[in-house]
Amino acid sequence: MATVRKFLERTLRGTNLEIFKFGLYLSFPIGYMYYFGTNLENRFAVPGFWPTQDQSHKIPYDKDEIRAEIERHRERLRQTRQSDQNQGQGQSQSQSQESQQQ
The missing domain is CATH 1.20.5 (Single alpha-helices involved in coiled-coils or other helix-helix interfaces)
Structure with missing residues (x-):
């Protein structure tokens, strides 16, 4: 545990610390939305929106x-x-x- 702490203290200084915090700030909400996100495909999908093959125009060949x-x-x-x-x-x-x- 002490080696991990020394490693973090040595490497996460100044700019590296800011980049690490920025990465956490971005990844936390994205991970939260991914895990608890709403199922938009089933909520907003409209069944029968696109016409079937019989209802659409047929191109003469x-x-x-x-x-x-x-x-x-x-x-x-x-x-x-x-x-x-x-x-x-x-x-x-x-x-x-x-x-x-x-």
Whole structure:
């Protein structure tokens, strides 16, 4: 025990003592958090957050699948354009009727 005490008294002076204390100051809270830490993975994990393979988009690889996908997008675009035109015509007709009434 006396040899350990002499060794510590000889080596832990000045700067070495400060470095040793700094290491203890850092390692104690980290060790405490590691030993008693909360289980954050189970506390904050949201089950079912990521979509399953069936719910996610599937990328077409064959030419036929690509053509079908392009046609599906074109048809959807046609429908949105047609509905926008119908709404625009309905608004212009209502505006013309309002102007005629005044």
